[in-house]
Amino acid sequence: MGHNPLPWMNDDELRYRAEVPCYCGKQGCIETFISGTGFATDYQRLSGKALKGSEIMCLVDEGDALAEQALCRYEQRLAKSLAHVVNILDPDVIVLAAG
Numbered sequence: 001m002g003h004n005p006l007p008w009m010n011d012d013e014l015r016y017r018a019e020v021p022c023y024c025g026k027q028g029c030i031e032t033f034i035s036g037t038g039f040a041t042d043y044q045r046l047s048g049k050a051l052k053g054s055e056i057m058c059l060v061d062e063g064d065a066l067a068e069q070a071l072c073r074y075e076q077r078l079a080k081s082l083a084h085v086v087n088i089l090d091p092d093v094i095v096l097a098a099g
Helices: 011-019 036-047 053-061 065-089
Strands: none
Touching: 011 036, 036 053, 036 065, 053 065
């Protein structure tokens, strides 16, 4: 799923796709948006600060507006990606895992 394009991209996601190529050589892969690296990259694009995902989540807990915006964008992208899979496969369950 990670190297399929993010569905229903908005204007910002289209810019992100052009600026942040996937390590597989393509552009717009879900992996570039929905991963720890993607989360950190999106936060850096918003704030200009390079932080790890765990550091961004600490800022979310503290009520930092940019960290909350990055998390909301991550959640929306994850939802779009999962909706795309559900529309195609109609699974009974979705198991999410990470490295």
